[in-house]
Amino acid sequence: MEFRKIFDSIPEQFDKWRPRYCEEAFSDIIEYAKLDTDNTVLEIGPGTGQATEPILKTGCSYLAIELGEHLAEYTKNKFSSYKNFHIVNADFETHDFEQQKFDLVYSAATIQWIPEEIGFPKVYNLLKNGGTFAMMMTRTDYKTPNEDLYTKIQEVYHKYFYPENKYTCSLAYNNVEKYGLVDFECRNYHKTRELNADEFVLYISTNCDHITLKEPYRTNFFEGVRTAILDAGNKITLNDTIVLYLAKKL
Secondary structure, eight states: OOGGGGGGGOHHHHHHHSOOOOHHHHHHHHHHHTOOTTOEEEEEOOTTTTTTHHHHTTTOEEEEEESOHHHHHHHHHHTTTOTTEEEEESOTTTOOOTTOOEEEEEEESOGGGSOHHHHHHHHHHHEEEEEEEEEEEEEEEOSTTOHHHHHHHHHHHHHHOOOSSOOOOOOOGGGGGGGTOEEEEEEEEEEEEEEOHHHHHHHHTTSHHHHTOOTTHHHHHHHHHHHHHHHTTSOEEEEEEEEEEEEEOO
């Protein structure tokens, strides 16, 4: 399977365990882009819709483009009650949008999979004049609130974490300005989660490189992480920073 389609193998688990974004971030996007029923929106790679419903609720004309066949079907069923929801199962990099233009193009933890020299110019061309480009992701810190436990978990990683494919995606988000977008800015929002051992294992098992773990490493790795958390009182604290990047097309 193509590595960028790895999440397509676990739509139910992905939907249940991937972290959600916060209401403040969605409120800022909606206000910044002045979204209402007259606007058109494109979401790049919605997955199972962790960042979809608050935008749908504005009544905008919403289109998603999702690479994964199973993710697209899952998300189509999930939001079937919304008349303004539309999704196409296709590759954003190569899909022909014909004459479609959008007031908002946004991505939640997806755009980093697309090379900037492909993704950023295409977004620029898809935006209407005055349109908004928004990019979101969650950065999770479980080292700071759990230093001793973090050390134990890192020992498990060192011993057993040998995935077939490693996640190496990176993107200089401020480079959107090189492709004609302006008024680039970054906003941060903070939230905290607490998980028990089983929940944390299920959560990290939806990470792309963790999915590719094979035996004998897989069982030993997840059991090692679970045991470390159980020994620490069966609780791990995660500090999430939700990062939102915004830019406009003049």
